[in-house]
Amino acid sequence: MSAKDDIFLKPQENLKAFEFNQQVVEVFPDMIERSVPGYKSIIEGIGQIAKQYVQENSQIYDLGCSLGAASFSIRQGVSVENSKIIAVDNSKAMVERCRLIQDGYKFSLPIEVMEADITQIPIRKASLVVLNFTLQFLPIAQRQTLLDTIYQGLEPGGALILSEKIQMAQPALNNKIIELHHRFKKHNGYSDMEIAQKRAALENVLIPESCEQHMARFKATGFSQYDTWFQHYNFVSFLAVK
Numbered sequence: 001m002s003a004k005d006d007i008f009l010k011p012q013e014n015l016k017a018f019e020f021n022q023q024v025v026e027v028f029p030d031m032i033e034r035s036v037p038g039y040k041s042i043i044e045g046i047g048q049i050a051k052q053y054v055q056e057n058s059q060i061y062d063l064g065c066s067l068g069a070a071s072f073s074i075r076q077g078v079s080v081e082n083s084k085i086i087a088v089d090n091s092k093a094m095v096e097r098c099r100l101i102q103d104g105y106k107f108s109l110p111i112e113v114m115e116a117d118i119t120q121i122p123i124r125k126a127s128l129v130v131l132n133f134t135l136q137f138l139p140i141a142q143r144q145t146l147l148d149t150i151y152q153g154l155e156p157g158g159a160l161i162l163s164e165k166i167q168m169a170q171p172a173l174n175n176k177i178i179e180l181h182h183r184f185k186k187h188n189g190y191s192d193m194e195i196a197q198k199r200a201a202l203e204n205v206l207i208p209e210s211c212e213q214h215m216a217r218f219k220a221t222g223f224s225q226y227d228t229w230f231q232h233y234n235f236v237s238f239l240a241v242k
């Protein structure tokens with residue numbers, strides 16, 4: 001059990017842009033579960049999808065791994081020869097806590113936790129790449145280049161799982177879905193002020209795109225098959241196969 005997320009509970013006069021710092025690390029599991037509809041199901045699904053796509057003698061990348069929940073789900077279900085997970089995050093606080101958690105468990109699939117910017121690392125011999133709610137934090141201009149790098153590094157038959165908060169293409173419907181998401185957060189114990197302050201802190205930090213934009217990017221990258229495998233309100237997960 002992680003500590004309860006109360007970061008935006010009190011009114012903040014000088015609201016700063018959201019950062020993945022030590023304060024966030026301390027409450028992260030609680031924060032993500034109470035904020036992202038379907039998070040647990042997606043993590044579980046990633047483990048199941050991994051069983052279908054992870055190959056022997058390959059690498060699995062968990063990009064923007066935070067505390068390594070997706071890696072953990074994959075490690076629990078997959079046992080193949082000579083493969084390993086490379087879990088990457090550019091938040092020092094996240095990486096330190098992730099190492100501590102992952103080192104506490106022994107699975108046949110080893111894990112290497114790296115502190116790095118996911119736009120700066122090579123992707124090699126990959127059978128599975130996971131971007132679980134990470135691409136949305138990159139400037140839009142860098143997103144195609146990252147997908148190209150991932151595609152180049154994937155083995156034939158390898159897969160990319162991309163989970164994102166999305167924006168509906170039609171504004172009226174988009175507003176209704178945002179309202180439903182806010183109700184979901186309220187139901188999970190966040191106050192209106194917490195919801196409003198978090199939203200403001202994420203402005204220009206988390207930049208959502210539409211499903212159509214993600215699909216167009218998969219096509220431009222060259223993926224042979226791609227579609228959604230999960231959606232709850234404006235939270236979607238895609239599977240793309242090389």
Ligand code: GEK
Pocket residue numbers: 020032063064065066067068069070088089090091094116117118119131132133134137138
């Ligand atoms: C999970 N995948 O629990 N390079 C490396 N890491 C980055 C970068 C970057 N350029 N930009 C952001 N991050 C996780 C949840 S959280 C999603 C992912 C959320 C990292 C950032 O430090 C943070 O840990 C993560 O991406 C996003 O399955 O909190 O909404």
